[in-house]
Amino acid sequence: MCKEHIHKYICESDECEISIYEDEGISGKTLDRPQFRQFMKIEESTPFDFLVVYRLDRVSRNVGDFSSLIEKLNSLGTDFISIKEKFDTSTPMGRAMMNIAAVFAQLERETIAERIKDNMYRLAKSGRWTGGKPPIGYKKLAHTYKDANGKEKTYFTLDIDEEQIELVKLIFAKYSELQSINAVEQYLNKTKNLTRRGNHWDKANVKRILTNPVYCSADKESLKYFTELGCNVCFDENDCDGKNGILPYSRHSGQKTNTPDKWLITVSTHRGLFSGAEWIRIQRLLEQNGKNKYGGINNTKRSLNPRSYLSGILVCRCGSYMRPKIYGSGIMYYMCENKEKTKKADCDNCNVNGDELDKLVMQEIFQYDVEGSCVNVQLSALRKKINAVEDDIAKQITKLKSQKVENEKSIKRLITAISTGANELTISHINAQIAELTDSNTFIDAQLTELGDVEKLQAQMHVNLNNVEEAIVYLKNNFEKLSIENKREFIKRIVEKVVWDGENASVFCKGSALLK
Numbered sequence: 165m166c167k168e169h170i171h172k173y174i175c176e177s178d179e180c181e182i183s184i185y186e187d188e189g190i191s192g193k194t195l196d197r198p199q200f201r202q203f204m205k206i207e208e209s210t211p212f213d214f215l216v217v218y219r220l221d222r223v224s225r226n227v228g229d230f231s232s233l234i235e236k237l238n239s240l241g242t243d244f245i246s247i248k249e250k251f252d253t254s255t256p257m258g259r260a261m262m263n264i265a266a267v268f269a270q271l272e273r274e275t276i277a278e279r280i281k282d283n284m285y286r287l288a289k290s291g292r293w294t295g296g297k298p299p300i301g302y303k304k305l306a307h308t309y310k311d312a313n314g315k316e317k318t319y320f321t322l323d324i325d326e327e328q329i330e331l332v333k334l335i336f337a338k339y340s341e342l343q344s345i346n347a348v349e350q351y352l353n354k355t356k357n358l359t360r361r362g363n364h365w366d367k368a369n370v371k372r373i374l375t376n377p378v379y380c381s382a383d384k385e386s387l388k389y390f391t392e393l394g395c396n397v398c399f400d401e402n403d404c405d406g407k408n409g410i411l412p413y414s415r416h417s418g419q420k421t422n423t424p425d426k427w428l429i430t431v432s433t434h435r436g437l438f439s440g441a442e443w444i445r446i447q448r449l450l451e452q453n454g455k456n457k458y459g460g461i462n463n464t465k466r467s468l469n470p471r472s473y474l475s476g477i478l479v480c481r482c483g484s485y486m487r488p489k490i491y492g493s494g495i496m497y498y499m500c501e502n503k504e505k506t507k508k509a510d511c512d513n514c515n516v517n518g519d520e521l522d523k524l525v526m527q528e529i530f531q532y533d534v535e536g537s538c539v540n541v542q543l544s545a546l547r548k549k550i551n552a553v554e555d556d557i558a559k560q561i562t563k564l565k566s567q568k569v570e571n572e573k574s575i576k577r578l579i580t581a582i583s584t585g586a587n588e589l590t591i592s593h594i595n596a597q598i599a600e601l602t603d604s605n606t607f608i609d610a611q612l613t614e615l616g617d618v619e620k621l622q623a624q625m626h627v628n629l630n631n632v633e634e635a636i637v638y639l640k641n642n643f644e645k646l647s648i649e650n651k652r653e654f655i656k657r658i659v660e661k662v663v664w665d666g667e668n669a670s671v672f673c674k675g676s677a678l679l680k
Contacts (some may be wrong), residue, residue: 322434378441381436409436
């Protein structure tokens with residue numbers, strides 16, 4: 165189809181040079197694909213005239229990657245054509261419509277991901293290991309069987325790794341003795357007990373092991389604990405033999421830890437390392453030791469800090485989140501998580517006074533109606549861009565409808581010409597013209613449908629922008645009355661992110677990505 169399109173609309177002769185790049189069996193969710201990298205390598209040295217694809221999601225299903233690619237192609241003078249959607253980057257309307265289509269392609273990918281997650285839930289409930297690297301102390305054990313159709317299938321369960329399990333027991337024993345994650349980290353590094361990858365331990369890795377339910381046995385105590393915690397518990401007392409371990413699922417979404425009501429707790433086939441009572445005792449110690457008002461472990465988490473407004477949206481220049489940390493003096497600073505974790509090896513950005521930065525950012529937000537202010541400039545530019553695209557859409561619709569009317573008139577004239585007694589050769593020529601005009605109208609109808617979808621999305625963008633402005637007004641008028649949690653909630657409705665580069669902070673409003 166791509167070759168046919170090229171020969172029909174771009175280069176009618178067979179002399180045009182066509183190169184084919186195809187990553188068979190590799191997902192379009194990422195641009196990190198061998199053939200795509202090869203294409204970009206040649207494109208950057210000797211740009212192509214056109215990049216032709218069957219469908220947009222054959223290139224990428226990630227909106228950010230797709231937008232960057234189109235910008236790159238435009239800068240190199242390469243036109244982009246998608247046959248299925250009939251988009252062409254030679255026009256502003258084509259570029260706008262492609263960005264919209266990319267949004268829906270990403271939505272499709274996320275929908276597929278939801279279906280995959282549902283299937284993973286089903287597998288998790290059967291006690292199978294659903295993928296990823298096994299927790300330290302365990303290894304994957306493969307089981308092969310044949311399904312009803314005689315097709316060979318493989319699934320995995322966890323099994324004890326005798327070489328690593330003693331290290332897990334040591335970590336639990338040392339925390340029970342020292343009751344400090346810092347102390348356990350220092351002990352492990354001092355005694356050369358390295359991680360599975362041969363690296364030094366950090367607090368996050370130690371805590372990840374201590375809080376992982378996979379080491380807990382399924383017994384009455386653990387059943388009660390996870391039920392009271394609000395987890396989705398998929399076993400009952402009949403499954404509590406005190407031998408099999410627990411398999412937790414959906415505890416994390418990327419780097420974020422989900423709340424317990426999102427967890428799926430099942431009984432697995434692997435052997436638990438500690439009884440429910442022993443494992444729960446460690447959890448109680450962790451909770452108790454994390455309740456210090458200043459300097460405690462939990463106190464450094466973005467979600468629990470009692471003062472910071474920018475938790476979860478303040479980003480360091482290196483791309484890592486900056487979290488609030490309150491020192492014994494009572495002063496709050498934002499510190500780069502990457503800087504702290506790598507001991508300044510990967511990032512040396514300076515900390516920033518949290519109270520002062522919060523105050524300055526709020527001043528910028530509340531000056532949304534002051535001409536020339538940071539937030540006002542962004543909101544005005546967004547409004548202007550949305551209106552400009554709407555005007556383009558209206559003009560394009562008018563033009564297409566006019567063209568369709570002209571085509572219909574031409575078809576009627578041609579039909580009349582046939583009825584007047586034209587010869588066979590003329591009739592054949594007229595029929596070809598009618599077919600071409602009919603195809604043109606079919607294409608116009610498809611474009612009108614797509615433009616109608618864009619119109620709806622543009623209307624939603626107006627609503628979203630209005631919601632941002634309404635959130636600013638409400639926050640400004642009720643700021644002193646709101647709790648810290650509500651203040652954060654409203655700020656996140658207004659601000660996409662705040663970037664600290666070591667000297668200045670840049671505020672990016674919701675929707676600011678559209679201005680790129």
